[in-house]
Amino acid sequence: MRLLLVEDDELLGEGTRKGLIQDGYTVDWVKDGALAEEALINKKNEKFDLIILDLGLPKKDGITVLKDLRTRGDMTPVLILTARDSIEDRVKGLDSGADDYLNKPFDLTELSARLRALQRRRADRALPLLILGQITLDPASHTVTFKDEPVNLSRREFALLHVLLENAGRVLSREHLTQSLYGWGEEVDSNALEVHVHNLRKRFGQEFIRTVRGIGYTIEKSKSEVEPDKDNDSHS
Numbered sequence: 001m002r003l004l005l006v007e008d009d010e011l012l013g014e015g016t017r018k019g020l021i022q023d024g025y026t027v028d029w030v031k032d033g034a035l036a037e038e039a040l041i042n043k044k045n046e047k048f049d050l051i052i053l054d055l056g057l058p059k060k061d062g063i064t065v066l067k068d069l070r071t072r073g074d075m076t077p078v079l080i081l082t083a084r085d086s087i088e089d090r091v092k093g094l095d096s097g098a099d100d101y102l103n104k105p106f107d108l109t110e111l112s113a114r115l116r117a118l119q120r121r122r123a124d125r126a127l128p129l130l131i132l133g134q135i136t137l138d139p140a141s142h143t144v145t146f147k148d149e150p151v152n153l154s155r156r157e158f159a160l161l162h163v164l165l166e167n168a169g170r171v172l173s174r175e176h177l178t179q180s181l182y183g184w185g186e187e188v189d190s191n192a193l194e195v196h197v198h199n200l201r202k203r204f205g206q207e208f209i210r211t212v213r214g215i216g217y218t219i220e221k222s223k224s225e226v227e228p229d230k231d232n233d234s235h236s
Contacts, residue, residue, distance in 0.1 A: 001024075001025050001026070001049040001050060002025070002028070002047070003020060003025050003027050003028070003048060004028050004029075004030070004050075004052070005017055005020070005029040005030070006051065006052065006057065006062065007031065007081065008031045008032055008054060008057055008058055010031075013029055016108070023142070024139075024142055026180060026181060026182065026183045027183060028048075028184050031058075032059040033057040033058070033061060034059040034060050036051075036057070047176065049077075049119065050076065050118055052078075052079050052115075053081065054080075055080060055089070062082070063093065066078055066080075066093070066097050069097065070097035077100075078099055079114060081104065082103065082104060083104045099118055100117075100118060116139050116140060125166075130166065132168055132221075134148075135204060137158075137162060144161065146204060151203055153200075154199075157196050157199055157200060160181060160193075160200065161200055163177065163180045164200075167218075168218075168219050168220070169219075169221030174193055174216045175216075176216065177193055178192070197211075
């Protein structure tokens with residue numbers, strides 16, 4: 001999941017960014033409201049799955065950023081992160097279009113749990129686990145099992161599997177998938193996505209991920225079972 005973190009406090013912002021990256025997210029961080037709007041408007045080819053938005057921002061306050069976002073018809077889920085803890089401030093944020101609210105100081109594990117809940121709501125999915133055939137992915141524990149055996153994946157392999165399972169039955173473009181895995185300033189080899197796809201196919205079978213020529217990749221929503229390559233260990 002790719003997040004836009006809008007937080008002007010250097011220490012809090014850096015700690016949150018690092019913690020979320022360790023938790024498997026791709027995080028882009030800006031430090032004022034004007035940069036947040038630039039990221040959301042001018043970078044039209046980049047899509048964020050969620051926005052973590054502070055209210056007390058320089059240049060443009062968070063409530064204005066949020067209202068402008070909704071006025072443009074952008075329904076990206078927004079979690080407000082703020083030191084303003086009065087009921088009036090909470091109501092104002094929620095009535096301006098926020099999807100959730102978390103007061104500072106906060107625990108990173110609670111923030112991650114709230115982000116996962118927002119993602120489930122956006123995907124219209126109630127269950128916390130992603131299950132397809134004999135594959136089970138648990139976003140909370142960052143674990144994957146296949147045929148009830150644990151599967152060890154790299155951070156980006158896990159993220160790729162997550163987005164493919166979340167969108168089973170849909171064809172996702174190479175650009176969309178690459179943006180889900182890599183944030184601003186990260187070097188991306190031209191064949192990086194193909195390498196990750198290849199590694200997932202080694203673990204879950206060559207037919208698990210289907211290539212749609214000229215577009216991207218998909219996994220079948222109705223697929224009830226996948227088989228690993230015979231010459232590869234499915235949980236290596």
